Amino acid sequence: MYVAVKGGEQAIARSLELLAEARRGNTAVPELELAQIREQLRLGVARVMQEGSLYDEDLAALAIRQAAGDMLEAIFLLRAYRTTLPRFGYTQPLNTSAMRVRRRVSGTFKDIPGGQVLGPTYDYTQRLLEFDAAPTTCVTPFDAPLPPNMPRVLDLLDAEALIERIEPGDDPEPIDLTREPLMFPADRATRLQNLSRGDEGFLLSMAYSTQRGYAESHPFAGEIRMGDVDVVICPEELGFPVEIGSITLTECQMINQFHGGNGVPPQFTRGYGLAMGEGERKAMSMALVDRTLRCDELAETNYAPAQNQEFVLSHSDSVEASGFVQHLKLPHYVDFQAELSLLRTLVSTLHPVQQGEDGRGRFEPVSPEKEEQREVLKS
Amino acid sequence: MTYNFAFLDEDTKRMLRRALLKAVAIPGYQVPFGSREMPLPYGWGTGGIQVTAALLGPDDVLKVIDQGADDTTNAVNIRRFFARVAGVATTEHTVDATLIQTRHRIPETSLREDQILVFQVPEPEPLRTLEPREAETRTLHALADYGLMHVKLYEDIAQYGHIATSYDYPVLVDGRYLTSPSPIPKFDNPKLDRSPALMLFGAGREKRLYAIPPYTHVESLAFEDHPFEIQRWDHRCELCGSSESYLDEVVVDDRGARLFVCSDTDFCSGRRAQVQA
Numbered sequence: 001m002y003v004a005v006k007g008g009e010q011a012i013a014r015s016l017e018l019l020a021e022a023r024r025g026n027t028a029v030p031e032l033e034l035a036q037i038r039e040q041l042r043l044g045v046a047r048v049m050q051e052g053s054l055y056d057e058d059l060a061a062l063a064i065r066q067a068a069g070d071m072l073e074a075i076f077l078l079r080a081y082r083t084t085l086p087r088f089g090y091t092q093p094l095n096t097s098a099m100r101v102r103r104r105v106s107g108t109f110k111d112i113p114g115g116q117v118l119g120p121t122y123d124y125t126q127r128l129l130e131f132d133a134a135p136t137t138c139v140t141p142f143d144a145p146l147p148p149n150m151p152r153v154l155d156l157l158d159a160e161a162l163i164e165r166i167e168p169g170d171d172p173e174p175i176d177l178t179r180e181p182l183m184f185p186a187d188r189a190t191r192l193q194n195l196s197r198g199d200e201g202f203l204l205s206m207a208y209s210t211q212r213g214y215a216e217s218h219p220f221a222g223e224i225r226m227g228d229v230d231v232v233i234c235p236e237e238l239g240f241p242v243e244i245g246s247i248t249l250t251e252c253q254m255i256n257q258f259h260g261g262n263g264v265p266p267q268f269t270r271g272y273g274l275a276m277g278e279g280e281r282k283a284m285s286m287a288l289v290d291r292t293l294r295c296d297e298l299a300e301t302n303y304a305p306a307q308n309q310e311f312v313l314s315h316s317d318s319v320e321a322s323g324f325v326q327h328l329k330l331p332h333y334v335d336f337q338a339e340l341s342l343l344r345t346l347v348s349t350l351h352p353v354q355q356g357e358d359g360r361g362r363f364e365p366v367s368p369e370k371e372e373q374r375e376v377l378k379s
Numbered sequence: 380m381t382y383n384f385a386f387l388d389e390d391t392k393r394m395l396r397r398a399l400l401k402a403v404a405i406p407g408y409q410v411p412f413g414s415r416e417m418p419l420p421y422g423w424g425t426g427g428i429q430v431t432a433a434l435l436g437p438d439d440v441l442k443v444i445d446q447g448a449d450d451t452t453n454a455v456n457i458r459r460f461f462a463r464v465a466g467v468a469t470t471e472h473t474v475d476a477t478l479i480q481t482r483h484r485i486p487e488t489s490l491r492e493d494q495i496l497v498f499q500v501p502e503p504e505p506l507r508t509l510e511p512r513e514a515e516t517r518t519l520h521a522l523a524d525y526g527l528m529h530v531k532l533y534e535d536i537a538q539y540g541h542i543a544t545s546y547d548y549p550v551l552v553d554g555r556y557l558t559s560p561s562p563i564p565k566f567d568n569p570k571l572d573r574s575p576a577l578m579l580f581g582a583g584r585e586k587r588l589y590a591i592p593p594y595t596h597v598e599s600l601a602f603e604d605h606p607f608e609i610q611r612w613d614h615r616c617e618l619c620g621s622s623e624s625y626l627d628e629v630v631v632d633d634r635g636a637r638l639f640v641c642s643d644t645d646f647c648s649g650r651r652a653q654v655q656a
Contacts, residue, residue: 008455080418084382181411181586184514310512320421320584327422327501330453333627334446334483334642338545338564340628341610346539 023068037061046248046277047071051318052078053178053197054085055247055276072199072318079319083178092232092241093168096251096274097152099227103278106153107221108255114150119226120278153223154253154270163255163268184310191293191313192286196274198316200282206306207288215292215304218257219271226250226278250275252283256291262299269298385432385465391415395433395588399579402590407552408520409503414586424457425583427480427499434478434495434579435461440468442476447484447625447642454482473645483546485567487624487646490576492593498561500582503589505549505559525557528600536605545610551598552591560597566609566625571597614639619650 024031038045038061048060052075060078067073103119106112118124157163174189182194195203210217228246235242254271258264271291273283295307305311315321383389391413398412417425435441441461445454449471457480458469470476473488482499490496506516509527519527528549535543548565552558560571561580571578571591578591591597601607615622617638624646626639641647 008450008452009459012452012455012459076420079416083416084386084388086388178416179413181413183411184512310514314513319416323421323423323425324501324584325422326420330423330482331446331451332483332562334564334625335546335562337626337628337642338566338610341612342541342543342545345541346543349540 023066032065034058034061034065037064043278044069044071044074046275046279047200047282048074048078050276050279050282051075051197051199052082054078054082072322076319076322089233089235091244092234094229094231094249096225096229096249097155098149099225099229099249099251100148100246101146101150101225101227103227104150104223104225105221106223108223109153109156112153112156112223114147117146121280150225152225152253154255157222157255157268161267164258164264164270166270182313184313185296186309186313188290188294188297191309192272192274192290194313194316195286195289198286199318199321200279200285202316202318202321203285203289204281206292206312207285209304210288210292210306215295215307216300217271217288217292219288219291220255221284222253222255222270224250224252224280224284226280248277250277250279250283252280252287254284254287254291258298262297264298269294382464384437385435385461385467386418387415387429387432392433395429398588399430399433399590402579402588403577403592405556406592406595407550407556407558407589409582409587409589411586412588414583417583419457419460421584422501423453424480424482424499426581426585426588427482427497427583428457428460428581429583430497430579430581430588431461431478431480432465434497435465435467437465437467439477440470440475442470442473442479442645443481444479444484444486444643444645445482446627447486447646448644450644471645472649483562483564484625484642485563485570487621487641487643488649490570490574492575494576496574496576496578498563498578498580500559500561500580500587501584502547503559503580503582503585503587505547505557520556523555523557525551528557532600532602536602542601542605548607549600551600553595554598556589557600558589558591558597564610564625565599565607568597568599568607569609573597612639616641616647619647619654621647621650 038057041064044064045057045060048063048071049055049057052060052063059081060074063074063077064071066077101117103121104114104117106116154163158165171189172187174193177190177193177197182190186194209215227248229249230243230246232241232243234240252273255268256271258267258269260266269291271287273286273290275282275286289306289312292306293309293312295302302308394413398410402408402410414426415429417428419425419428431441441458442449443454443458445451448454461467462469473479473486476494478495478497479486480497480499485496504513504516506519506527509531510516510519519525532542532544535541544565546564547559547562548568550558550560550568550571560568573594573596574591575593577593580589582588599607610625612626614626616624616626618640621641624641624643627642628637628639630636631638
């Protein structure tokens with residue numbers, strides 16, 4: 001007699017054991033320490049912090065270890081933890097002009113006040129696998145220290161009134177997307193918030209599409225800077241600002257051509273990207289997509305996927321996308337049965353079903369005569 | 380560290396309850412809410428879990444089903460989650476539960492006024508496959524302009540001779556809002572109409588809640604000459620012999636032999652226990 005499948009609970013318990021064993025791997029190899037992940041996989045840590053929306057290198061390292069290096073799973077783990085944290089307050093806007101810069105490049109001017117600073121970058125590594133262990137770690141000391149404050153490149157254009165000016169204070173108070181639902185049309189602050197949590201791969205592809213003719217963005221990398229920025233809060237009970245620490249950020253300001261429209265004169269326009277840690281690819285992609293999503297405001301023809309804010313913002317989040325794509329492995333017996341029974345109804349009007357000896361339906365191969373009848377039925 | 384009762388903090392629960400009250404006040408209307416990230420993937424019941432978390436009290440008895448069954452892995456996992464973070468009693472018996480969270484089914488056993496059914500909803504917008512733009516569908520709901528859906532159903536009939544929707548079959552709630560019943564088979568749609576139990580729907584990823592209050596009229600869309608019909612089987616359940624329950628088809632050998640059993644495991648085992656007694 002048929003016995004229905006039972007024991008989901010036990011199956012889950014066994015699966016968790018197998019997972020723990022697989023995650024740990026060969027126990028003869030020492031387990032990764034969190035400090036090793038934090039120090040030696042810093043770009044992975046940065047990505048998990050950025051898309052996990054939580055700046056905590058140790059927790060991100062823990063998440064990466066627990067997720068066996070699956071970044072999207074690590075991001076999910078960090079998000080699920082973050083959601084339980086109480087809010088003590090909001091920081092003042094970060095002042096990236098006062099960033100203690102470690103890297104800073106501009107694609108628009110050969111030389112800039114403060115200079116071009118390559119800093120630690122993979123750009124010129126030649127991508128040869130380093131088969132020898134432990135490459136050299138000695139760093140040549142600076143000839144002269146970098147200036148403590150570097151003016152932002154776009155401010156130079158701003159002085160000439162060639163680039164759109166966005167005054168601080170022009171922005172409405174942003175909503176908190178982790179507390180409020182995303183509604184459309186979304187304003188720029190909300191869009192940027194969504195993009196900053198968005199999946200790097202998704203944003204990269206969206207940004208790439210704008211360079212290949214799906215929306216015309218004509219971008220220049222005005223400035224990319226990476227370094228440390230102070231975080232300041234102003235607790236209500238104190239009434240004065242207090243610095244609570246500093247975080248590493250990567251900021252990208254794109255400069256885009258604009259021929260004028262919607263009452264705006266021809267000028268350069270801005271696209272903005274910001275990422276926690278060293279996240280240049282993310283910041284640049286974000287800046288391109290940000291600018292492209294401003295098409296309605298600037299009366300540009302809205303036809304490309306990257307210009308469609310519902311398309312971009314609704315599909316950017318890796319935790320949402322990964323969950324929903326993978327929910328297909330959950331049982332769908334009931335809906336599948338419903339579809340099966342519908343399809344049988346539809347097919348039975350074309351192919352009459354013969355009863356098998358056991359009383360169960362069997363589908364019969366269609367004979368030429370049957371095929372003729374079917375044609376008649378159809379007409 | 381310890382988590383708050385039922386995982387969510389009390390402020391979040393209050394936010395959810397306020398949204399649920401609004402949903403009950405406007406039957407079938409999708410209320411946007413500040414959906415939280417849950418320790419369960421989106422698409423796996425994050426909306427249902429938040430609704431359940433907002434409603435659970437220490438005296439509640441929770442039942443969780445997926446595809447009608449209590450022992451499918453995701454149902455087990457959600458039940459385990461609440462047993463762990465809320466310590467509430469759980470049950471597999473529909474009649475003993477005060478709160479039932481479900482995915483894709485409504486129990487066969489009739490529900491009562493003192494029970495709440497919480498649905499997990501993947502896509503709350505019944506018009507989404509016909510109109511992907513959210514700004515547009517909200518306008519269509521505001522104007523009660525459901526022509527798109529009627530045309531879709533009409534085209535099904537013109538093309539196939541039947542309405543070719545077998546689950547997530549659209550309903551009109553209280554004569555006003557076109558609503559997704561979640562991907563339950565249309566077999567379950569009649570159970571939505573004038574149900575004594577409160578029915579709440581949570582879509583976590585899409586950040587919407589909606590409700591069908593007790594005894595609300597719920598109509599499955601149809602045409603006068605093509606009335607609404609539910610699935611029927613030529614078979615009975617091979618375990619309990621029921622001829623009025625929704626059946627799962629099970630492939631039993633590699634020659635394509637099938638048998639049919641109740642999808643509602645509690646209903647089925649209850650009937651078998653009765654026969655044996």
